Amino acid sequence: MHKFFVPQNFIRDNEAIIEGEDVKHIYKVLxxxxxxxxxxNNCNGEEFLGVIKDxxxxxxxxxxxxxxxxxNESAIQIYLFQGLPKSSKMDLIVQKNCELGVREITPIVTERVIVKNEIGEYKKLDRWARIALEASKQSKRTLIPxxxxxxxxxxLFEELRKMDLVIVPYENEEGFGIKNVVNTLRDKSIEKVGIVIGPEGxxxxxxICDLKSLGAHIVTLGPRILRTETAGFVCTSLIMYELGDLGGKL
Known part of the structure; x- marks a missing residue:
């Protein structure tokens, strides 16, 4: 069954009005x-069975x-803090992490971010929001990240203090991985997980020292160096597998 996100203000008297790009998709493609x-879906996590009237x-x-x-949301809320990458890499990062179940994505400007001027280009937020919406439709999310x-x-530090667990993949870390972190926290209640990914550089x-002082777990993702856009997917997948619902409940 096809699913559509309709803002609450377009739902009234037991009717939902779909407008915009979805209309053409409904009558011309589907x-x-x-x-x-x-x-x-009313964009607030509530879903309804509907019948098309017109x-x-x-x-x-x-x-x-x-x-x-x-x-369809995981009990584990993952908040991705992504070092701002060049060109359109952020599009892919948003799309795939939304499919995997990330709750929020926040680009961060670190020392080695090359495109620091992009912090003021808020027009990109509209594009990223559209990508998140389309990814949510495709993956049948209940909430739009x-x-x-x-x-x-x-x-970043003010945001990380709200997390129950903070994971930071780092290429110079050896041996200590996400499985080790999870095994040491089996008895701890974990609901919010912050993942911090560095930029291309x-x-x-x-x-890293500043993140450690905050209590972040610095981990390796393996012996191979991953691109910034790949590291987020891998880290999210591993956390979802170990603590969430990726891979099933049994």
Whole structure:
């Protein structure tokens, strides 16, 4: 069944009004017609079984039949803090981490970030938000991950203090990996996990020392050096496998 995210202000009197790019996708690509069932998400984590009432080139009207008890979100909330990469690499980072289940993504400007001027280019947030929305549709997320504006490295620490666990992959770390971290924390209640990924040039040694002083776990992802866009996928996947729902419940 096809799923669509509709803002709450477009839902009233048990009807949802779909507008924008989804309309063309519905009538031209999916060729959905009145009487067909769809799932409507109100962008606040609530989902409804709907039946299409009317389709035209401007909007699609959906009658909401019942609320669905669906929650595809993991009990582990992962917050990704990504060193701002060059060109369009952030597009891929947003897309794939949203598919994997990340709750929020925040670009960070570290010492070795090359495109530091991009911290003021907030127009990119709109594109990243659209990518997050499309990834949420494809992966049937219940919530759309939030894409935050870029922050400076010094601002990162206030955010990390809110986490139950902070993981920082680092190419100079040897031996101590995510499995080791998880094994030492089996008896601890973990709900919020912060993952901090360095940019293309990696972290400065001082930045790693600062993160350690905050209680972050500095880990290796293996003997091979991963690109900045790959490191986030791998780290998120490992955490989701060890603590979340990736790979099933059994």
């Amino acid at each position: 060729r959905l017609a009145p009487g067909e069932e769809v799932t409507i 389709v035209n080139k401007k909007e699609v009207t959906v009658e909401l039949k019942e609320k669905l008890l669906i929650n 939030k894409i935050n504006p870029p922050i400076e490295f010094k601002e 990696g972290f400065e040694e001082k930045e």
